[in-house]
Amino acid sequence: MPDIGPMEVILVLAIALLVLGPSKLPEIGKSLGSSIREFRKAATDVQDSVRLDAQPAQPPVAPVQQPVAPAPAPAAAATPVSQAAQQPVAPAPQGQEPPQSPGPSEPRVGA
Numbered sequence: 001m002p003d004i005g006p007m008e009v010i011l012v013l014a015i016a017l018l019v020l021g022p023s024k025l026p027e028i029g030k031s032l033g034s035s036i037r038e039f040r041k042a043a044t045d046v047q048d049s050v051r052l053d054a055q056p057a058q059p060p061v062a063p064v065q066q067p068v069a070p071a072p073a074p075a076a077a078a079t080p081v082s083q084a085a086q087q088p089v090a091p092a093p094q095g096q097e098p099p100q101s102p103g104p105s106e107p108r109v110g111a
Helices: 007-019 024-056
Strands: none
Touching: 007 024
16 A cells, blocks of 8 residues: 655645635535544444454353251240250269359358
8 A cells, every 4th residue: 555645645635625615625524524433433333242242151140049047946935044044954973962163151162
């Protein structure tokens, strides 16, 4: 493709000015600019659609279901339960009595 230098551009514009006249030249330039803009837009649209078609289709991902926790057991409404009653009691070894914790009125041994 031959290079177009500044002298060739000036020659083409001078011939266009003589043939078309000074009143028609701005209108032709405006229509030429809008057609170039539309061509570029169409070219980018085609490139975008080709990129979208070229991407591999990914399989849809199913949502992960969380396990459902069981509902808490209903509380007994008849009597409130103290924390001491809720603690499990270990059986005492045979032949021995379970150790008793000193109460508030009993003195501690070794203190």
